[in-house]
Amino acid sequence: MTLNFELSDEQKMLEDTVWRWASTWLEPQMEKLYEEDRMPPDIFRELGKIGVNGVAYEEKYGGAGLGYVETLLLYETIARVSNALSMTVGASQTLCFDNFRRNATEAQKMEILPKACSGEYIGCLGITEPNAGSDAMGMTTRAVKSGDHYVINGSKTFITNGPVADLMVFYAKTDPMRGAHGISAFYFLTEDMKGFYREKIHKWGMKSSPTGLLTFDNMEIPEENLIGGLNQGVSVLTNGLCTERITLSGCSLGSQRACLELSIKYAKERVQFGKPLGSFQFIQGKLADMYTGYMASKWMAYSAASYCDSLETKIGGKGTELDRKAAAALLFCGEMGTKIADAAVQIHGGYGYCSEYPVSRHYLDQKLWDVGAGTAEIRRIIIARELLRDNFQSGR
Template sequence: MDLEVSNEQKRIQKSVREFMLKEVEPIADEIDKNDYFPEDLWKKLGKAEILGVNVAEEYGGSGYDVLTTVLVMEQMGRISPSVALSVGANINLCAHNLEKNGNEEQKRQYLPSICSGEIVGCLGLTEPEAGSDAVGIQTTAEKTGDDYFLNGSKTFITNAPVADIALVYAKTEPEKGAKGITAFIVEKGFEGFSVSKNIEKIGHRGSPTGELVFNNCRVPAENVLGEVNQGIKVMMRGLDVERVVVAGMALGIGEAALELALKYSKQRRQFGEKICNFQLVKAKLADMYTQLEASRYLIYRAAVLAGNTDNGGKGTVVHKIAAAAILFTAETVTKAVDQSLQIHGGYGYTMDFPINRFYRDAKLYEIGAGTSEIRRILIANELIKRGLGY
């Protein structure tokens, strides 16, 4: 399997990196401090063709593959994990699912506006009593005439406070369990739909997170995404891609942590010399680099496999590889930011050095998109069921 990044992909990496350095890095600390995502940034991201990187050209995007999407999110995560998280939810959880499962009319109605930054999307799955147990959702959708009426709530939803559309899972036939779930496209202005609050977090501040509330929310039957009672297929189809894209964001955080540690250790002097010359500091830098490189190639391999499967190929090994990629990367990055902060010493524990942001942001990746515990269970189940796969 060829995991080399092409010249075109390198060009895209460079372009995204330059955009982030120009438009986001100068305000990254401000975004974190004020817990606010600049409204004008969405259209700037659209103009830079970042929001449509994974959407087909006929719907206003660039039509790149999963690996390229991962490379984009990696570069964004190196500068501002908060911006990366909101963009990832918009282009992956919303746009990707919409393109893969929507009908032609739905795709033409929403995707061009997502790509341009005119509208923002989110995905509503997690509920107060349904996190790791995703199919245990309690939100219901009852059909009356040509409409469905949704009742329930979703929580910890990235982009909820600013989203114009939400892909929402609800049970149309609760007695059927997982086989009675349907996905819907819900617009911000629909009657009975509201966002109850903006949830304040310790990390990824600036990426708005909130609760979606449905109180007899009327949704036209034409806004069913996919087929009625087939929402589990929509849900599961995008999970492998979601895991590798999220892993790319986490990798960016790890790279930033290593960069900051290396820079600081070459400047900081103790006992008459730079601390980068101390053996224990060298060991930390070497371990961080080695583990991040291992993460990189695991992620890139998973991205290629997920991309092949996403485009109609048959894949089984991708399920455990994608889960392994985010599992290993998330835990590697948690260690990396911890060691980077340790190298910074007392300064790292202050709000004056950027490592504090990455330190707080990193933990999410052991929790979001399926906890580390769930990932381990998934990998083990796949091994028991299908073997090693090579």
């Protein structure tokens, strides 16, 4: 008996299509986009043309009707060219619109999701606040019911796609006395929204992926824009974080693969002491470690995605195996990604320190995966909590 670790023909076709697009459309622009910290405005329309803006969404909404394994594969493939823009695609497709898909009404989904799939709408998700990061349940953004609408006050920070998003899903306290059980999820269309302000945050990595500080000042949204049930925001949030951690592992994975491929090529081409770098054992050791790290990361991420796809409900959060697997996948990919990118720069020597060489971007971008989607420390806390709860009975 064998365990099948191979992609299916359909998955290979998805990978080939996305890679053709990423290497011909995105790659030639990437150095300039990064330098100018600019997202290509038509990127989602472009992805809409190749049908990958809603990989896990049902076909009736314009999606591809596939799953989280294929979503992970999409993000991995884009990240071979740009970790940052893969994150931007993931923030829209998984964090925002997939969360919306799993919690909105059928009528809301029919109205919104086709536009997400075509690339007309870009999405963002707001959990983090200036004073509530790891302690997300300590959020203070308030939603107060007034007649047939909610009045929102507060702010969200570090929001990927915040400066450009057409639709935002966010969390606010609807019953602060109930703590974590007084949080609800909402969405709104940003165009011409009164009382909604956005500011771009300047970062040293993940450039070209826009990040924003978003402020709500007596912003009014209709009561129907509450999704997932009143005071049910915690389960929406924790479920969403599981699929987010699993699929966004692909950003680190693709970047790891690019670092390895670029380093192998460079080690063969660059000659010092009359020999290619690849003939030196120090360099060979680095390549071997990079390969081993990438393959291990890949197994962590794809096995978690496959496990998620095997669950009928795909319910994650506290007390589930999915929570542990999702946290472990991103923990491992993130930490391995920073090591692999560091080795890639080292193999490239001084050239690796120059923006003309893509390994420099991968190096800057990879660090985010120790921080974003819940930090490495928080992921360790989740993994340990779940291990101590169920004594690792599944053995997987």
